Amino acid sequence: MTEHQKPNPDMLPNTSSNSLPVPDYLNVHYWWAYVHPKAVRFFERQWLVNLILWGNYNRLRSAVLADLGEPIQGKTLQIACAYGDITPLMVNRLGPDASLDIIDILPVQLGNLSAKLGVNEQVRLQCMDSSALKFPAAQFDQVLLFFLLHEQPREVREKTVHEAVRVLKPGGRLVVVDYSKPHWANPMRYFWKPVLWVLEPFARDLLNKGVQHWLPKDKSLTLESCQDYFGGLYQKLVIRKSV
């Protein structure tokens, strides 16, 4: 897949000429959600992604869109595809000179997103590993991590966040949305945590320590805002890289 080419919507994992090996954590823990082509067709339903987030998808998506601005200006990178309409809505908001790059390690996910987006010269999809981005440093005005970090083992998560910051321009912003540490009175703590332990084993880190704990301790980064949703089960952070 070269720049500005879109992948085939029916593309299967590992069939593209430059596809990457599927990480073990995806094959073992997330084959049912992302890797298997039937899983992709099953999960790509707006009502279902909303249900999985206990009805919070629209709120979280709208909050991200508000942070990215309207129109979205400059160069934006979305690290990993997402089910639902967040990316199509981002594309609709792109200013005339803006661009949106989206990377994912699974060609089947890029194919699915490509089918949702259609052809658009301002948008580029590439097969890439979030923990080893092929972009030069300081390329993007905005970087989005939408529910990716909780799915990655600790060492991959740390590299992903490091890479997200590396490709951000000075003055640029990183927007992160993910599971976080629920408030002490949130009853979800008691019954959702055990479910997540089974379905999403790496989410434990975020639910125990919160998203912020996993951000690089880098003096060039300032937390601009931190918003809790659904009793703290979800969190959106906006981090600015200093000029």
Ligand SMILES: C[S@@+](CC[C@H](N)C(=O)[O-])C[C@H]1O[C@@H](n2cnc3c(N)ncnc32)[C@H](O)[C@@H]1O
């Ligand atoms: C963004 S996350 C979760 C999205 C969320 N469940 C949703 O759909 O709203 C899911 C995506 O992350 C991708 N992914 C996981 N590990 C990755 C990695 N190391 N590099 C790039 N993409 C990765 C998966 O292939 C999948 O498409």
